[in-house]
Amino acid sequence: MNVKIWFDKQLVLACEKRVMSKVLTMYGADTMRLARRMIKKGRKNPTEEDRSLPGLPPHSPTGIYKKLILYGVSEDKRNVFVGPLQFEGNSQGAKALEYGGKTTLTIRPYRPEKPKSKRPRKK
Secondary structure: OOOOOOOOHHHHHHHHHHHHHHHHHHHHHHHHHHHHHHOEOOOOOOOOOOOOOOOOOOEOOOOHHHHHEEEEEOOOOOOEEEEEOOOOOOOOHHHHHHHOOOOOOOOOOOOOOOOOOOOOOOO
């Protein structure tokens, strides 16, 4: 008995890409949520004994570390990335989050400059 099967390769690849995107998004969101849950509240003024050791999740008295862990799916829908947000400049914040240690972070909110009005003011 001979059976011939025909399928549209482009349709199958498009469906696979859509499903992979959905699965990777759900996986990234779940992993991000788990990583955020592992970070404990901690004290406002931690002592040396309260600091987390390398390999253990950090303490975050203000909750800022939880907000810095994000996820993203690559454009080709083949990879998902979960981890701390990249800091600008020479900051050691991401390294301290990942491998332990202590550092001081200064978070400044982004405030764009107000555009100057081109119309002359009425006197």
